[in-house]
Amino acid sequence: MTFHIERARPDQVDALCAIERAAVELFRGHRAWPSYRRVSVPPEVLREAIARGLVWVAVIGSGEPVGFVWLDAEEGGDAIGIAEMDVLPSHGRRGIGAALLEHACGWARAAGYHRVDLGTLVDVAWNAPFYAKHGFTAVDKDDLRFAFARERDRENGFPDDLRVFMSRPLAPLSPGEWSVWPAPAKLNLFLRITGRRADGYHELQTVFQLLDWGDEISLRVRHDGEVHRLTDVPEVPADTDLVVRAARLLQPHAPAGAGADIELVKRIPMGGGLGGGSSDAATVLVALNWLWGAGLGEDELADLGRQLGADVPVFVRGRSAWAEGVGEKLTPLTLPRAWYVVLEPHEHVPTAALFQAPELTRNAPPATISSFASGETVENTFTPVVRARHPRVAAALDWLGGFGRARLSGSGACVFLETESPERAEAVAQRCPPRFTAHVAMGVNTSTLHVTLARHRGVGRAGK
Ligand SMILES: C[C@@](CO)(OP(=O)(O)O)[C@H](O)COP(=O)(O)OP(=O)(O)OC[C@H]1O[C@@H](n2ccc(N)nc2=O)[C@H](O)[C@@H]1O
Numbered sequence: 001m002t003f004h005i006e007r008a009r010p011d012q013v014d015a016l017c018a019i020e021r022a023a024v025e026l027f028r029g030h031r032a033w034p035s036y037r038r039v040s041v042p043p044e045v046l047r048e049a050i051a052r053g054l055v056w057v058a059v060i061g062s063g064e065p066v067g068f069v070w071l072d073a074e075e076g077g078d079a080i081g082i083a084e085m086d087v088l089p090s091h092g093r094r095g096i097g098a099a100l101l102e103h104a105c106g107w108a109r110a111a112g113y114h115r116v117d118l119g120t121l122v123d124v125a126w127n128a129p130f131y132a133k134h135g136f137t138a139v140d141k142d143d144l145r146f147a148f149a150r151e152r153d154r155e156n157g158f159p160d161d162l163r164v165f166m167s168r169p170l171a172p173l174s175p176g177e178w179s180v181w182p183a184p185a186k187l188n189l190f191l192r193i194t195g196r197r198a199d200g201y202h203e204l205q206t207v208f209q210l211l212d213w214g215d216e217i218s219l220r221v222r223h224d225g226e227v228h229r230l231t232d233v234p235e236v237p238a239d240t241d242l243v244v245r246a247a248r249l250l251q252p253h254a255p256a257g258a259g260a261d262i263e264l265v266k267r268i269p270m271g272g273g274l275g276g277g278s279s280d281a282a283t284v285l286v287a288l289n290w291l292w293g294a295g296l297g298e299d300e301l302a303d304l305g306r307q308l309g310a311d312v313p314v315f316v317r318g319r320s321a322w323a324e325g326v327g328e329k330l331t332p333l334t335l336p337r338a339w340y341v342v343l344e345p346h347e348h349v350p351t352a353a354l355f356q357a358p359e360l361t362r363n364a365p366p367a368t369i370s371s372f373a374s375g376e377t378v379e380n381t382f383t384p385v386v387r388a389r390h391p392r393v394a395a396a397l398d399w400l401g402g403f404g405r406a407r408l409s410g411s412g413a414c415v416f417l418e419t420e421s422p423e424r425a426e427a428v429a430q431r432c433p434p435r436f437t438a439h440v441a442m443g444v445n446t447s448t449l450h451v452t453l454a455r456h457r458g459v460g461r462a463g464k
């Protein structure tokens, strides 16, 4: 029987939950069985992990998933945890678990993590002894980093004496290996156009809220000066792709012969007002600057980014921010913690055409950071124009508006709703009608790109 490993898809959530239930049956009669029976994987939490690319499935020839591994990153840490790994008992003892484990550890290493942690049972052959065979060693369970997991165990009545925590160190990346980088999406929490410059560009004011969700870019350094995109992106030829253009723009600043192979996983809808292309470009600038040892500072990278698009500088700088000018004059903001339901109306809204719209308000009085902070300034100047021209976006605003104050991001087409908890965001997203696609994301003040860069730069880590 052959199998292969691929990223899990949201439509596999139910199948993966069923695998977990089946795998747990093997514990019948074990002292941990009562708590295993009571506690199961929450499908909505698994769905969020899948949307962030943290779950992989083993799939057999028929397309049926027979096992999965789920990584769980703690904010800002240099270790990543294995939240869950299960294989259908009918497909056990065929190396599927080992392959899933290697795949997850390989990804974690490429993403700059230094260590993989997990909690398991000491007395079950396919638990601690299995992980020990695959490079994990038991660590002090009183270590504070496991306090949360132990507390959860206690709440679930899990036998603490049988619990063991294990870690596997990950070797630093060598030059020439693939590294993996996030390109987060953004929302515009408000947007006002205050004037127009002589070159036709518009002066605006906006707040960029970075999200913990977005695209993923893999990079491998070449030494022949070539830049190759290895992934097909529908309707975006390689030479016009912002990832390729960003790499070429940086090349004159890098050592002779610097080149790159580039792969990307697009999750951010194109032309959605979530800044996907701009974020991809910023990720390539920031990551290749490090991998090539080009040594440019943040100001120089932001200036290069500005040549690719008005939204690139905020992603290069990597802080949620108040923005003026054409979006390049940035003041970092610490925004309150919030979750968002982001809705794709599946309609393309052309940014340039909207900026040209005669009915667009271009002379709004300037807002202030305090008027935004007080909740008084929330409007997006593009909203009436987009509503009138794009009925699907209007319908998305109306549907989401049934749950609270729905807003347009950038020039659209995506719309969003802020919520005070992930549960509330999930509950709204789950009611999304099939004509839209809903995502749930958390707002972050520091970009996941910069968190990743800090990991790659970690002590003893060579990035070039
Ligand atoms: C509206 C905003 C708000 O964040 O976001 P999106 O909806 O694109 O995500 C941005 O200002 C968009 O930034 P970005 O998408 O990078 O724009 P660019 O590629 O630089 O410009 C696309 C076109 O929009 C017009 N444009 C853009 C920015 C601006 N301040 N004034 C403009 O008039 C120009 O006609 C330009 O040719």
Ligand SMILES: Nc1ncnc2c1ncn2[C@@H]1O[C@H](COP(=O)(O)OP(=O)(O)O)[C@@H](O)[C@H]1O
Pocket: 235, 236, 240, 241, 242, 243, 268, 269, 270, 271, 272, 273, 274, 275, 276, 277, 278, 279, 280, 281, 351, 410, 412, 413
């Ligand atoms: N890597 C890329 N990802 C997305 N779009 C890209 C990319 N490279 C070039 N583009 C082009 O940029 C346009 C704007 O894309 P995007 O930045 O995703 O949306 P928005 O500006 O609305 O936030 C796309 O329609 C596409 O033609």
